[in-house]
Amino acid sequence: MSVESPLRRRVPVVVLSFVGMLIAVFAAPFVGSTPLSIANVFSTSQPFADNVDAQIFFLARLPRTLAAAMVGGVLAAAGVVFQGLLQNPLASPYTLGVSAGAALGAMIAITFGAAWPIGGSAGASLAGAGIAVLVVYALATARHRGLSTTVLLLSGVTLNAFFSALILFVQYLSNFADTFRALRWLMGNLDVAGYAPLLAALPFVVGSLAAFAWLARPLNLLSLGEEAATSRGLDTRRAQRVAFFSGSVATGAAVSVGGPIGFVGIIVPHLVRLVVGADHRVVLPASMFFGAAFLVGCDVVARTIMSPLELPVGIITAVIGGPFFLWLLLRRR
């Protein structure tokens, strides 16, 4: 009856995925399109302002790797939360319109460029995500006490479609170069060129991860069905609200850093569940660590495979994720 697995099974999986993430994060900055002298990177005899190798390492590759880890980890964990909240294995962090709202914000910032000075496209996408979240929440609670997951799902899907239409409208108004850049934003890009975007997203990420930690048990109970969960003493409405807002905030922050990178939030949780079962106390942290490692790896491929050209990282995750997901569907039957 319970989805919970014993401690001795949980710990090794979480530790293993954590080590995997560490290895990925430490190795990735040493790989890239330019050959670097490692001795030069860590040399102190040369001032940093003149040291090209050190700048490539510390200003281009390291923030980029950290961005990939943050975005990948957050999207995978948020995927787990949304799948648990909506009781739907096909749910992803983008199901409820957060990414479409974020994309609309970014499109507006890219098209009207300098007229939007605060926070650039990252700030605008965060604002767009926030608006989408509030609209969906207002719709889902308007005629129900508590959250109706059905209405949540429907309003999310509808909002996705509506925002996509508005994105097309904004693109129609913009000139060629802007349209091109806007389209490129939609394919995902982790070249953050410094630490500022990461620091800006950090409070949102830390806050939602703390909520995720609290959510592991409630999500386990919710997977038994709302009634069963209530009978075991869970305040389901509160749990759903926390899941909805923390998942949405995390997704909005991730999208503002890397754009709407697809499939991470859906294939990583499934892959992890395949190995460790459904206990959210394992699935949540393991998905986060594995998602981080996965996206760091995808980004290394993205920036080296066609060098000096770069492949958008969203294309890599889609090329890996699409077929994998189909395989998963067939296997389940």
Next chain:
Amino acid sequence: MTGLAWGLRLAAFAYALVVVGAQAPPSRPSRVISLIPAVTEVLFAIGAGDQVVGVSSFDTYPPEAAKKTRVGALLNPDFERILSLKPDLVVVYVSQTDLIARLQRVGVPTFVYRHAGLADVSTTISSLGQRVGRATESARLARDVQTNLEGVRRSVIGRPRPRVALIFGRDAGTLRNMFVSAGVGFLHDLVETAGGQNAFADVKRESMQVSSEAMLARAPEVIIETHQSSWDTSATAREQAVWRTLPALPAVRMNRVYMVADDRLFIPGPRVVDAARILAGIIHPGVESAK
């Protein structure tokens, strides 16, 4: 009845064959529509401005062109409005295949324009001039453009050629999502003519997205960034300062990041000479480009 009609058509066809075969000078079209800003500029520069009845939605130069009827552009040509102007020649982009087919169906002649490199500007000028019955004027303009470009080239000859990155798009306030001119096309040719060495010349594409790593690795000595003319000076200064986040870039260290708002850089028409002079002035300060 039908026989007569066919006979007439046959006669017309035979007549056309004879005319074309005899290389008779094509008649001068008097109702020309241009969907391409560069072509509009050429038409006015060779004295065919009076023959123009419609221009693209993006045309701003010369000022007389802006007074003509606007009929859409590359992606949204307004077919009804084009027909209502009763054109006897429509200049279209090579990629507007649907529009070309529709115009053919209603019997409106087209001149197909290809966007290419700097060397093609004078070729386009001469062939367009011939098509609109201004062969002499267009030959002179084509020659002038070539001579003047050669003059710019000569004025910077023998000087060190700095590595140049020509950036025509990035996110505001950060060095993300940067697009540069790569090693093919009009902008690349302009940089090389103006005495620069395109830092991304080896990538055989018109444009490419550049990561911060690639920018550091290519180490441009001059960065020229184009932007919208609507920016005020504080926005321009703010965007210029963003480059200080990559202090190892030679262009940043030597204070050689330039912000330029000038549509002449993007229109491969007769004013390419101005564009080349602007770039030469930036890349080689103090050089007086040959007139």
